[in-house]
Structures are given as structure tokens and as C-alpha cells.
Amino acid sequence: MTDHSIPDATGEGVAGPPDYPLAEVLELTEPGQYRALFEDSRRQIVSLLLDRAATTSELAEVLGRPKGTIGHHLKVLAEAGLVHVVRTKRVRALEAKYYGRTARVFLYHREHEAVGEEQHILGRASAEVGQAAPDGTVLSANVRYARIPLERAVEWKHRLDELVMEFAAEPASGPITYALVYGLYPTRRPALPESEEDR
Template identity: 60%
Template sequence: MADQSAVPDYELADELELTDPAQYRALFDDTRLKIVHLLLERAATTSELAAALGKPKGTVGHHLKVLEYAGLVRIVRTKQVRAIEAKYYGRTARVFLYHDWDRTQFEGIGLDPGGLLEHFVTEATNLPEHLRELPSGTSARYARIPVERAAEWRERVYELLDEFAREPRGGEVTFGLLVGLFPTTRGHLPESGDDE
């Protein structure tokens, strides 16, 4: 039995920076995003992914080839099952780094980076009835802080996301963790006494 604390169950790089528009095009498709998220749990065959996604094996196989060609997934092991060699796919990196502020990468391939965030927000706020009683919550806070401190907070957020992604697998429900740090156009009060 695989060590459940080792998530996923194969070796992969910590991060991969997306530098090619083909990588953006490959990753930012709803089905392919779901595939790479599933592969954070463990390596999987086309058949296993198809069952988890409720899609035909041929469709999932096509999406895996697109991801493989873009360098985002790879075959991490094979296993002989009767007369067929089963191929197990895994991600090439735990985290795919991209810059949502780099609009040229997205616009050049007809993608809207805001659409990805909208997708996650919709998923978080439109829960089916049977999931509404489970632990969940959203909140927002604003603070006027120096850029250097914002950079430190961003790193802490990334560390929290990484810790969440490495949590041993169990239970029957997949939870999501959505966090963000962003500059705003909100105003702020002057320092005390500045207007007197």
C-alpha cells in the first residue's frame, strides 16, 4: 500500500514556470485543469481519470496527450495488466507558475485569466445542497502595508497552499482552498493630524 503521507506517489519537481503559450493553452482548459489536479493525489491511468471525470477514455486520452506535449504531465510508470501495458501519468511539477498579469500570454491564445478566478469562485459559492453543511467559509480583509510586507505575505500564502496540497488523502469529499493577495484601488485615511 502506498504511503498516504507522500502526495503524490511519484517524484516530481516542486515548480515549473510556464513560458510557452502552448503551455497556457494546454493547462487552461476545464478538463485538463481537473486532470492535473487529480494527478496531485497520485499517478493515474487514462481509465482511472476517465472514471473520476465521468468522460470517455478517448477524450481523456486526447487531453493527456495535449498536456504531455506541453510538458505538464508525463508517464511516471507502467504496469503489465494482462496483455496490455498500463501507463500511469503524473504531473511534471507540484506547482505550475504563471503570471496572471501577463495578459499577452492569455490574450494570444484567446484566454481570459479572470475567467479562471471566476471559475473557482463559482465553484466555491454554488455548492450542491448535500455539501452546504460541510466546513467552508470565505472572508476578505484589507490592509495598507508596504510592498515588501505584501511580498512576505504572498510567500506565506503559497506555503499554506503547498501545505494544504500535501495533506494526506482521506475522506469522501475533495475540498478546495482559494486564497489571494492583490493590490487594490481602495483609498486610505491620511496619517493622524495631517489634515488639521
């Protein structure tokens, strides 16, 4: 994510929105793709396009940005092969272009502009949680620690990636957009030594 992008993910994507055909997965291989995707406004654009195809005007209205700015971002994303025009529609004397993603999931690695992306994701999520209104909607956060081998941590990562993709594939309905974020990372948290009974 976040955009709905999963770093270093493997395996198959999931079906669901948007309202246009697209590939399941695109692996980012070019530095220009990283520069295009890892910018806040462009990340918001590709995230919105998971719901449905949209015009420059629609995106500008939702994001509260000028159409020219959104047009520039769409051009950068299109040149990187991350979005393209999926259909057009005649509106009065003009032809409206509807943009969509080129893939449901963008796979990336910790390189170029994606270095530190995990911290950015968790930071943005933390800010959003701080702005969430306590009006009876679902709001939850938790942290647990476990001393496990690397292989088990990798298994947990894949299970959590699958859960995020399942969440993202939920049909759009209801007035509220919820976020699901997770973090799995090594810590410097000290551990108690083995108890004398375990020796």
C-alpha cells in the same frame, strides 16, 4: 491552481503525494506549455495527478468525459512536457499506462493564456462555494482590507503561497476534498483621510 500551480512563486516546494517520483518545480517557458495547462479539462487532469498516477480510463471516469477526449488532453499535456507515463501495468491483454505530472509545482507568469488567471481562479472558487452543501462541513470566506506598502504586500503573498503549498501537501484521507483559495490584489477602495488628531 489550480490547480496547485502558484504564479510567479519562488522558493522550495513541499513533500507529500503523489505516489510517483517527480521534480519539485517546472517553470513554464514555452507558449505551448501555457496553451496546454490553461484549459479547464487539462487543468483538472494535472490537479488530479497530484493525488496519484492515473490511467486514461480512471481520469475519464472521475471527470465524466469520454476516454478519447481525456486521451487527447493527455497527449497535449505530454507534448508540452507537463505529464508523462510513470509506469505501466498489464491488464488482461492490454498494457495500462499510468500518467503523472513532470513536476509538483508549475511556475508561470502573467503571459499567454495565463493572463487573467487570478480572476478565473477566484471565479471558479466562487462558483464552488455557491454549490457547497451546508451540511456541517467547514465553509468559510472573508475579506479584509489593509493600506500597506508594496513590499509588505509581496511578503504577504509569499506567506500565503507557502500556506497553500502546506495545505496541498496534506496526506489524502477522509471523504471530502476541500479547497483553499486566496486573493491578494490592489483595490480602488477609498481611504479615510488622516484624522485631525493624527495631524
